[in-house]
Amino acid sequence: MTERRLRADARDNRERLLEVAAAAFAREGTQTSLKAIARAAGVGIGTLYRRFPTREALVEAVYRNEVDRLCAAAPELLGQCPPAGALRAWMERFVDFMAAKEGMADTLRAVLLSEVDRLHTRDRLRQAIGTLLDAGAAAGAVRADLAPNDVLLALGGITMIAGAEQQRKLASRLIDLLLGGVLTSVHSGPR
Incomplete structure (x- = not known):
């Protein structure tokens, strides 16, 4: 969906709504109160519904925005x-x-992601991590023989093991282990 150019205040409202909704969905799931999201974003419920006419539209917009932010x-x-x-x-x-x-x-499974969407998202994530791996290899900091998809799959495994919020420290430790295999020996010392 291409969105017409928004006024600066409308664009700011949209961005705040997406940011607040992302945090609320991560914390409470998609059944969180839309009124609470609007209130936390500092807008009225009418503003939320003008931008996102359904809960599913908001979930989709949040997801796409988060993918964009991660890739950027x-x-x-x-x-x-x-x-x-x-x-x-x-x-x-x-x-x-x-x-x-x-x-x-x-909600994503129910309303958003076709196989084409999933493949497109994975491709974008592979490109983002490929950019980082290429820069690291050029600087001599990262092994040059790594496939972006392999590193992305390893990261996906980490998130499955340490997905719960209380397991965030475990995820960081597992990232350190993964980096031990990704970084060259010169750069894999203590951080």
């Missing part, structure tokens, strides 16, 4: 940190993304 983070992180640090930071964001997605899983 790869080059942004490379501009802020060395490649090994950017890769680790992106992996942490990926785990957070997957935890948020878990809160939306039932």
Whole structure:
């Protein structure tokens, strides 16, 4: 769906709604109160429904926005940190993304994701991690023989094992283990 250009205040409202809804869905699932989301975003329920006419439309928009943010983070992180640090930071964001997605899983399965959507999302995520791996390999920080899909699958496994919020520290420890196999020996020392 292409959205017409929004006024700055309408765009800000939309972004706040998406941010608040993402946090609420991750915390409470998609059955959380839409009135509470609107209130937390500082807008009226009418504003929420004008932007997202159904709960499913809001879930879909949140999901797509989170995928966009995660994919855009790869080059942004490379501009802020060395490649090994950017890769680790992106992996942490990926785990957070997957935890948020878990809160939306039932609704996403029911209304959103066709096989084409899932493949497109995976391709975008592979491209993002590929950007980080390529930059790391060029800098000598990451092994050059890695396939982005393999690293993405390993990250997916971490999120399955440590998906619950109380397991977040475990996810970080598992990311450290994964990085032990991804980084070159020169860059795999203590962080």
